[in-house]
Amino acid sequence: MKIQSLRGMPDLFPDDLKKWHMLEKKLYQAFDAFNIQEIRTPILESTELFDRSVGNSSDIVNKELYSFLDRNQESISLRPEGSASVIRAIIQKKQEHEKHKLWYQGPMFRYERPQKGRFRQFHQVGIEYLGYEEGLSEYEIIALVIKIIDQLGISGSTLKINHLGDEVSKENFCQALQNFFKPHLSKLHKKDIFRLNTNPLRILDSKENSTQVLLKDAPNFEDFISDKSKALLQHISQHFSDQCNISIDSSLVRGLDYYTGLVFEVVSDELGAQDAFLGGGRYDNLSEELGGKSMHALGFAIGLERVISLMQSKESNLRKKVALIIVDEQDHEKTYKIAHDLRAANFDITLDAFLSNSSLKSQLRRANNTQCDFAIIIGSQERDTDQFTWKDLSEKGDQKSLSFQELMTLYKNL
Numbered sequence: 230m231k232i233q234s235l236r237g238m239p240d241l242f243p244d245d246l247k248k249w250h251m252l253e254k255k256l257y258q259a260f261d262a263f264n265i266q267e268i269r270t271p272i273l274e275s276t277e278l279f280d281r282s283v284g285n286s287s288d289i290v291n292k293e294l295y296s297f298l299d300r301n302q303e304s305i306s307l308r309p310e311g312s313a314s315v316i317r318a319i320i321q322k323k324q325e326h327e328k329h330k331l332w333y334q335g336p337m338f339r340y341e342r343p344q345k346g347r348f349r350q351f352h353q354v355g356i357e358y359l360g361y362e363e364g365l366s367e368y369e370i371i372a373l374v375i376k377i378i379d380q381l382g383i384s385g386s387t388l389k390i391n392h393l394g395d396e397v398s399k400e401n402f403c404q405a406l407q408n409f410f411k412p413h414l415s416k417l418h419k420k421d422i423f424r425l426n427t428n429p430l431r432i433l434d435s436k437e438n439s440t441q442v443l444l445k446d447a448p449n450f451e452d453f454i455s456d457k458s459k460a461l462l463q464h465i466s467q468h469f470s471d472q473c474n475i476s477i478d479s480s481l482v483r484g485l486d487y488y489t490g491l492v493f494e495v496v497s498d499e500l501g502a503q504d505a506f507l508g509g510g511r512y513d514n515l516s517e518e519l520g521g522k523s524m525h526a527l528g529f530a531i532g533l534e535r536v537i538s539l540m541q542s543k544e545s546n547l548r549k550k551v552a553l554i555i556v557d558e559q560d561h562e563k564t565y566k567i568a569h570d571l572r573a574a575n576f577d578i579t580l581d582a583f584l585s586n587s588s589l590k591s592q593l594r595r596a597n598n599t600q601c602d603f604a605i606i607i608g609s610q611e612r613d614t615d616q617f618t619w620k621d622l623s624e625k626g627d628q629k630s631l632s633f634q635e636l637m638t639l640y641k642n643l
Contacts, residue, residue: 237349320521
């Protein structure tokens with residue numbers, strides 16, 4: 230019996246990774262433009278970290294954590310998200326009083342039903358603005374989100390925003406929700422009753438049809454938040470309305486319990502029921518929840534698999550690939566020097582030197598099969614004339630002889 234990969238944990242092959250590398254490069258360029266620095270944290274953490282951050286009323290902690298006891302009988306978990314680890318690292322370094330603009334990347338793990346663009350092992354890139362109080366930092370975060378959407382060429386998406394208010398307004402709203410649903414408990418799924426008793430905000434995120442019908446007449450969060458919070462939402466909506474499709478959604482609460490102020494998601498109809506591919510918000514209380522000092526915090530994460538499934542892969546955005554074909558053994562030594570010079574001339578080109586003595590026809594077939602855009606052919610004829618044959622492998626099929634200098638000029642500007 231053959232050993233298979235675990236369900237929801239796919240392998241990524243070279244052809245898959247071309248898009249991944251292009252996506253990652255565009256994200257890193259955006260982060261550099263905003264002067265955001267990288268941080269790396271472990272994949273394994275104490276389970277308590279996620280109990281106290283993500284929230285023990287959430288599906289992530291209750292149903293989706295990959296947890297086990299280590300040899301010291303301590304419960305540890307594969308991380309289901311990245312923010313808690315970053316905050317833990319800052320507390321451990323005693324840097325809560327400093328300002329940080331950080332990004333992270335890596336695999337996350339949740340035991341959930343695999344679906345389009347979402348797996349049990351999935352990859353996130355996240356942003357954390359730490360030490361920045363509510364105000365200008367919200368505008369910069371939203372500006373970065375819009376830049377990323379534009380840079381990736383994702384069309385037809387919507388940026389949804391909401392505000393979860395201060396502690397008093399949130400407490401009043403949660404009490405109003407509980408009072409509203411009390412006469413309707415028999416109509417609720419047991420999962421939603423649990424949410425109502427542990428964190429009433431979570432019921433706004435319910436996918437149960439019976440709950441959705443009741444929510445149409447439920448109290449509206451917007452009626453409970455302060456004028457200051459409403460003004461922030463309105464100003465952000467108006468400021469960015471000419472740059473993206475943006476809407477205020479009072480039912481948006483996000484899937485993690487630690488959010489406190491602004492929350493937001495970017496959604497696409499192409500992803501089905503679980504339609505968000507980017508989401509985040511403010512979480513000013515998380516540092517204290519994890520035993521650290523008070524620290525303002527705002528951030529978001531991007532699901533890379535989900536973005537990959539949405540990206541309109543344009544061939545012009547991918548690296549050009551050139552095959553260097555040698556059809557005469559006498560030219561092998563010379564070829565390595567040529568390959569070195571070409572690679573030095575343009576690092577944005579993938580140069581595949583075919584280390585083979587097979588026929589020209591066979592090597593051209595291989596170049597097409599490996600999706601090369603062009604071929605440089607070196608054989609006895611080229612050696613005798615001190616010329617190189619440049620062949621376009623697209624449908625055009627153009628072919629021409631070039632001197633080495635002409636070849637270098639063409640290659641540099643490819």
